[in-house]
Amino acid sequence: MNTRQAKEFVFTGWHMLGVICLFFGTIISVNFFMAYQAIHSWSGIVVENTYVASQQFNTKVAEARKLDATGISGSLTVKDGTVRYVITDAAGEPVMADQVVASFRRPVGDHQDFVLPLDDRGHGLFEASHTVMPGHWIVEVSALRNNQRILHHTQRIAIIGDTP
Known part of the structure; x- marks a missing residue:
């Protein structure tokens, strides 16, 4: 076997x-x-101190709601080396402001960031000549009247192609 x-x-x-x-x-x-x-x-939002930013969050949200309730809004255009911003109220009528400033920030890094004061051209139109490099930008626009903020608008834009 x-x-x-x-x-x-x-x-x-x-x-x-x-x-x-x-x-x-x-x-x-x-x-x-x-x-x-x-x-x-990654959204690219960078703050210097995250703890301080977290403590200011609720205050900023309350201010944003208050500004949104006014009905004032803005429209940003960046073309041919000119930055234009038009401010209107809820009825579409132009809104006057004493000072309008646009802050351009790269989503990642801060070596190309710049602040651009916009000149009043009348009828709610504010503009400035400035060449904006191609790529993605976060643009934050603030408008003041009588030292009070009447508008705060943040928009992410993309400049395509060679320098405009």
């Missing part, structure tokens, strides 16, 4: 190498995926 015993599984060094490669391969793949998501989904 021939008795043959079934061969038992033997865990070898090659098996261990496979386990280690699968384990670390999974970890490395997940890290690359998370890094890619972080780079491509």
